[in-house]
Amino acid sequence: MADHDQPPRLAFHGVTGVRGGRRLFAGLRFTLAPGDAALVTGPNGAGKSSLLRIAAGLLAPAEGRVEAPPCALMAEAAALDSGQTLEDALRFWAALDAVPEPARRVADALTATGLATLAQVPVRLLSTGQRRRAALARVVASEAPLWLLDEPANGLDAASVATLEALVAEHRARGGIALVATHTDIALPGARVVAL
Amino acid sequence: MVRLIARDLRLAWAGGGMVNPVAFFLLVAILFPFAVGPDTVLLARIGGGVIWAAALLAALLPVERLIGPDAEAGVFDQLGVRGFSMAGVAAAKMLAHWLSFAPPLMLAAVVAAGLLGLPAVTLGRVELGLLIGTPGLAALAVATSALIAGMRGAGALAGLLMLPLAVPLLIFGAGALDGGAGALKLLGAVSLVLVAGAPFVAGAAMRVAME
Numbered sequence: 001m002a003d004h005d006q007p008p009r010l011a012f013h014g015v016t017g018v019r020g021g022r023r024l025f026a027g028l029r030f031t032l033a034p035g036d037a038a039l040v041t042g043p044n045g046a047g048k049s050s051l052l053r054i055a056a057g058l059l060a061p062a063e064g065r066v067e068a069p070p071c072a073l074m075a076e077a078a079a080l081d082s083g084q085t086l087e088d089a090l091r092f093w094a095a096l097d098a099v100p101e102p103a104r105r106v107a108d109a110l111t112a113t114g115l116a117t118l119a120q121v122p123v124r125l126l127s128t129g130q131r132r133r134a135a136l137a138r139v140v141a142s143e144a145p146l147w148l149l150d151e152p153a154n155g156l157d158a159a160s161v162a163t164l165e166a167l168v169a170e171h172r173a174r175g176g177i178a179l180v181a182t183h184t185d186i187a188l189p190g191a192r193v194v195a196l
Numbered sequence: 197m198v199r200l201i202a203r204d205l206r207l208a209w210a211g212g213g214m215v216n217p218v219a220f221f222l223l224v225a226i227l228f229p230f231a232v233g234p235d236t237v238l239l240a241r242i243g244g245g246v247i248w249a250a251a252l253l254a255a256l257l258p259v260e261r262l263i264g265p266d267a268e269a270g271v272f273d274q275l276g277v278r279g280f281s282m283a284g285v286a287a288a289k290m291l292a293h294w295l296s297f298a299p300p301l302m303l304a305a306v307v308a309a310g311l312l313g314l315p316a317v318t319l320g321r322v323e324l325g326l327l328i329g330t331p332g333l334a335a336l337a338v339a340t341s342a343l344i345a346g347m348r349g350a351g352a353l354a355g356l357l358m359l360p361l362a363v364p365l366l367i368f369g370a371g372a373l374d375g376g377a378g379a380l381k382l383l384g385a386v387s388l389v390l391v392a393g394a395p396f397v398a399g400a401a402m403r404v405a406m407e
Contacts, residue, residue, distance in 0.1 A: 079269050
């Protein structure tokens with residue numbers, strides 16, 4: 001059971017990640033407190049995505065232990081039903097997140113990511129960058145204290161990257177935690193760097 | 197859980213999921229008289245079996261669509277992050293799949309029975325058998341779909357994997373046409389085993405695919 005007295009934190013205790021029999025990283029230790037952020041950097045195939053999936057609880061660490069609060073994951077795949085309008089597709093996930101007032105939160109998240117005008121457009125008609133922003137909007141709409149962003153800047157234009165940086169900063173200001181895997185430059189002031 | 201079922205039903209509906217299996221089912225039922233000749237007595241005798249074989253093939257039709265696309269789109273990742281167990285997700289998929297094909301199929305079976313000239317008694321037994329057997333078919337379809345998700349040539353593999361496992365359902369389903377209560381009970385038992393086991397098989401396959 002989660003301990004509700006303590007503030008949420010993400011802690012890796014000597015975590016070793018193995019994928020396909022190959023050791024990606026070993027004995028990884030770090031702790032992120034509310035308001036903290038970390039950039040996971042490293043070349044392609046270094047295990048950035050695996051690290052995020054371990055933090056999300058989707059992948060079991062080969063060794064070690066992970067303490068993680070409820071999280072929202074922005075992965076490579078958008079997981080939005082292509083036939084639905086953007087707003088409906090996001091509302092489905094907001095309803096599963098059981099956030100209060102899901103409709104309003106989705107509308108706010110669409111505005112925050114600059115997608116408000118596309119709310120009624122079917123997901124299949126969105127461009128790659130718009131889909132990435134939609135995946136970001138799902139993270140924004142959730143109330144998860146931990147954001148796990150896997151290459152969030154991929155496919156985004158400069159203005160959208162600035163929006164992303166602002167949203168992460170806002171999330172941290174509210175006491176949220178962000179773990180961002182990236183191979184491009186994303187400005188996260190005061191963020192720790194986990195180099196793989 | 198209810199939301200997942202509703203979503204799957206919506207996707208099945210949008211993909212023509214309810215029309216396709218039913219049309220396919222009726223087509224198979226129509227093709228048989230052409231193949232064996234318009235002998236009313238013969239058709240009435242084999243008609244029940246034809247309906248069962250057609251139902252089996254119709255249940256197999258959407259197998260590729262059940263799990264694979266969701267796994268690829270990262271839907272299971274997002275559900276996993278939200279604390280859903282994959283066995284639970286598979287159970288929801290089974291129920292949704294059953295709802296999307298079994299009731300329309302049972303209605304279509306009435307039409308097929310008319311085309312094949314089945315007596316009312318046989319039709320009643322077919323419908324009862326389908327009611328008991330189709331949950332097992334749905335379970336088998338979801339488990340198969342989870343096992344083949346992401347593989348090349350998944351469609352052909354699905355048939356090879358699912359049809360042999362569906363043989364017990366076919367045997368007892370067709371066996372119940374003679375009015376044997378024992379066959380119905382065995383059909384129920386097979387169906388129950390499949391329904392109880394499939395979510396765990398499918399869930400395990402989905403978890404492995406996620407890693």
